[in-house]
Amino acid sequence: MDCVEQTDTNAEAPSVIDRYFTRWYRADMKGKPCEDHCILQHSNRICVVTLAETHPILQDGRTIKSINYQISNGCSRLNNKVSGKSKRGGQFLTDFAPLCRITCSDETEYTIYSCIRGRLLEVNENILETPDLLLEKPSTEGYIAVILPKFEESKSITENLLTQEEFEKRVSERPRSQRS
Amino acid sequence: MLPLKEKDKPIIQKLLSAGCCARCVLRFCCLSVHAAYRQPPQETLKELQAFVTEKESSKVQHSSTTENNKSHDAAASETLGGPPSKRAKLEPSEAAAESEENAAAAVITWRNEEESRVCVVCLGILQGLCGAEQAAKIAEAVKKGNYEFDTLVLSVSLPAQLCVREHSCWLHVKKEVREKGLALTKDDVIQVKEAFKWTMQGLVAKQLGGIAVVTKSSFEVGVEFTHPETDSDCHFLAKSCPDCFKPTKNKQSAFTRMAVVKALEKISDAKFLEHYPCPPAHPSSSCTPQDVQCLHVSVFIAGRYNKFCRSLPQTPWLIDGERRMESSVEELIAAPILSAFRADGFNFSSSGREDVDVRTLGNGRPFAMELLNPHRSRFSKVEMMQLQETINKSSDKIRVRDLQIVTREAMSHMKEGEEEKTKSYRALIWTQKPIQSEDITFIDDIKDLTLDQKTPLRVLHRRALAIRQRVIHSMNTRFVDSHHFYLGLKTQAGTYIKEFVHGDFGRTKPNMCQLLKTDTDILELDVESVDVDWPPAIPE
Numbered sequence: 137m138d139c140v141e142q143t144d145t146n147a148e149a150p151s152v153i154d155r156y157f158t159r160w161y162r163a164d165m166k167g168k169p170c171e172d173h174c175i176l177q178h179s180n181r182i183c184v185v186t187l188a189e190t191h192p193i194l195q196d197g198r199t200i201k202s203i204n205y206q207i208s209n210g211c212s213r214l215n216n217k218v219s220g221k222s223k224r225g226g227q228f229l230t231d232f233a234p235l236c237r238i239t240c241s242d243e244t245e246y247t248i249y250s251c252i253r254g255r256l257l258e259v260n261e262n263i264l265e266t267p268d269l270l271l272e273k274p275s276t277e278g279y280i281a282v283i284l285p286k287f288e289e290s291k292s293i294t295e296n297l298l299t300q301e302e303f304e305k306r307v308s309e310r311p312r313s314q315r316s
Numbered sequence: 317m318l319p320l321k322e323k324d325k326p327i328i329q330k331l332l333s334a335g336c337c338a339r340c341v342l343r344f345c346c347l348s349v350h351a352a353y354r355q356p357p358q359e360t361l362k363e364l365q366a367f368v369t370e371k372e373s374s375k376v377q378h379s380s381t382t383e384n385n386k387s388h389d390a391a392a393s394e395t396l397g398g399p400p401s402k403r404a405k406l407e408p409s410e411a412a413a414e415s416e417e418n419a420a421a422a423v424i425t426w427r428n429e430e431e432s433r434v435c436v437v438c439l440g441i442l443q444g445l446c447g448a449e450q451a452a453k454i455a456e457a458v459k460k461g462n463y464e465f466d467t468l469v470l471s472v473s474l475p476a477q478l479c480v481r482e483h484s485c486w487l488h489v490k491k492e493v494r495e496k497g498l499a500l501t502k503d504d505v506i507q508v509k510e511a512f513k514w515t516m517q518g519l520v521a522k523q524l525g526g527i528a529v530v531t532k533s534s535f536e537v538g539v540e541f542t543h544p545e546t547d548s549d550c551h552f553l554a555k556s557c558p559d560c561f562k563p564t565k566n567k568q569s570a571f572t573r574m575a576v577v578k579a580l581e582k583i584s585d586a587k588f589l590e591h592y593p594c595p596p597a598h599p600s601s602s603c604t605p606q607d608v609q610c611l612h613v614s615v616f617i618a619g620r621y622n623k624f625c626r627s628l629p630q631t632p633w634l635i636d637g638e639r640r641m642e643s644s645v646e647e648l649i650a651a652p653i654l655s656a657f658r659a660d661g662f663n664f665s666s667s668g669r670e671d672v673d674v675r676t677l678g679n680g681r682p683f684a685m686e687l688l689n690p691h692r693s694r695f696s697k698v699e700m701m702q703l704q705e706t707i708n709k710s711s712d713k714i715r716v717r718d719l720q721i722v723t724r725e726a727m728s729h730m731k732e733g734e735e736e737k738t739k740s741y742r743a744l745i746w747t748q749k750p751i752q753s754e755d756i757t758f759i760d761d762i763k764d765l766t767l768d769q770k771t772p773l774r775v776l777h778r779r780a781l782a783i784r785q786r787v788i789h790s791m792n793t794r795f796v797d798s799h800h801f802y803l804g805l806k807t808q809a810g811t812y813i814k815e816f817v818h819g820d821f822g823r824t825k826p827n828m829c830q831l832l833k834t835d836t837d838i839l840e841l842d843v844e845s846v847d848v849d850w851p852p853a854i855p856e
């Protein structure tokens with residue numbers, strides 16, 4: 137019988153992310169040390185782009201000065217609109233499509249990239265109002281964007297990304313000076 | 317005696333010479349006396365032949381012919397519905413009589429071969445395929461289906477080229493038919509289908525022990541004929557009327573009956589005669605009857621179900637074509653119902669649905685099912701109650717109540733105003749920070765909390781992205797321990813409870829994390845009630 141009721145309410149349940157998502161990583165984005173991205177892929181293929189815990193923005197008590205989804209003069213991710221079940225009209229992104237630029241109070245600027253091919257569904261406007269969300273909850277409320285890969289590419293898009301295990305190994309091999 | 321008139325003679329002669337069967341001749345005489353079609357076609361043929369050759373005697377016994385005509389008129393008025401006086405009563409001219417004589421001679425020489433020849437118009441359907449033997453076959457198929465029924469309706473599907481042949485034959489005798497009655501048109505010619513039914517209904521009824529064969533019934537017995545030899549009869553129409561024959565995805569051939577009828581309405585007589593023989597050419601074989609198809613109209617049933625299991629999807633759960641769970645709510649409910657009604661299949665619908673890991677308790681969730689082609693359709697209240705018991709004994713994962721037969725129309729009540737209805741839930745909540753019982757009591761005082769819910773990520777792949785406002789009417793809490801409490805909710809239908817608790821990446825606002833200022837998660841969820849008052853409750 138596969139119908140056993142959960143009675144041990146003290147047992148620590150896995151988090152929402154652990155239950156429904158797979159974590160994928162891109163380390164040292166575009167060769168820039170430690171600029172690691174984390175992609176959370178839902179079992180329904182939807183991907184949430186977030187900063188990995190190791191990203192420089194999240195280190196050493198830094199603060200954020202601004203977040204800008206206007207990635208060029210002609211293109212703002214804030215203008216992205218999708219309609220209908222088929223998500224018509226969403227911007228189509230490739231692996232290295234920039235999503236936003238984040239400037240820290242020390243004037244260093246970082247670009248966050250899509251990391252996967254797919255249709256942009258939404259960006260997180262909450263972090264524009266409350267940039268601290270990005271620092272406090274980078275993997276949930278501080279997400280950067282939601283992307284819907286093509287159905288037929290839902291498995292292949294993560295081929296170039298690292299698994300959680302591979303990523304942790306990669307981080308542990310970094311020279312001490314790079315590690316946070 | 318066939319109720320024929322003098323003016324039918326040229327029609328009969330022309331058609332017999334052309335190779336029409338006796339019943340088709342009656343059809344083109346616009347004769348709507350059912351009994352005429354029921355008599356054996358060999359007898360009809362003899363009568364027709366005698367009728368067209370009795371010229372001399374009809375002239376001698378002039379008075380009796382007039383008398384006959386009176387009775388014919390009475391029969392004909394049944395056909396046409398108009399007063400007999402409206403129809404012209406002209407005696408055939410001498411010239412016409414002479415040509416009549418020649419035609420009659422042709423009929424006689426042809427007579428001997430006739431009985432074995434396949435009719436050029438009906439392709440045998442009103443000959444050997446329309447009699448006791450065929451009726452027995454139909455009855456046998458019906459009996460084999462083991463259906464429960466009081467009446468049946470006979471439906472006939474004919475090859476499309478029959479329309480072409482009918483048209484050709486109509487053009488052949490159009491002039492003569494029109495002379496018979498001023499208002500007569502092609503529509504007054506009795507259809508093959510009608511003649512077939514008039515002949516067969518009684519025979520089939522007799523074979524089935526007196527079941528009424530009627531024009532409208534919930535049980536349909538379909539007879540289909542094909543005639544591959546003459547399928548190409550229709551093809552010339554595609555050139556003259558290409559718009560009528562657009563290739564369709566579902567149909568094997570573009571030459572559907574509908575398309576052919578439409579094309580025949582458009583084509584001019586001259587153009588038709590240019591491309592198609594008039595009268596139609598002789599076929600070498602008769603139509604082939606296809607398997608008899610029995611179909612009972614759907615039966616609809618409704619009820620409410622409980623789901624007691626957290627690993628049971630509502631409908632079969634397939635990923636990449638593979639089954640994820642061994643069963644489902646709808647399959648557990650449907651299996652005993654399908655076998656009781658002996659239905660071929662079903663369509664299941666319900667007032668909303670729960671996730672695989674959610675239980676539905678209380679009075680349960682309204683559902684309805686369409687049962688396709690049920691072989692049994694009448695169940696008493698007691699029998700429905702017994703069926704419900706069978707379902708409930710078959711599995712402890714689900715339970716059904718209020719099981720009843722409903723009408724198709726009543727099913728819409730279930731979906732009506734679904735959004736306005738309320739639903740009650742009970743959830744087990746986990747909090748990251750430790751809590752004390754007084755930390756959560758404020759939740760009990762929150763009334764009509766409006767949420768802004770973005771389409772949850774978990775369903776966003778198949779639903780449109782939108783922000784929907786949903787109301788939580790009230791909540792209550794029961795403290796369990798320092799990290800857990802039970803949350804009761806009464807909400808507007810369509811509220812996503814899981815997302816309200818964990819926040820869905822901040823995409824549902826406000827959420828329980830914000831209210832309690834700590835991460836919260838949902839460990840268990842039960843639907844306690846679905847407040848839709850359909851179907852009516854049935855006292856147990």
Ligand SMILES: [Zn+2]
Nearest residue numbers: 337340435438
């Ligand atoms: Zn015929």
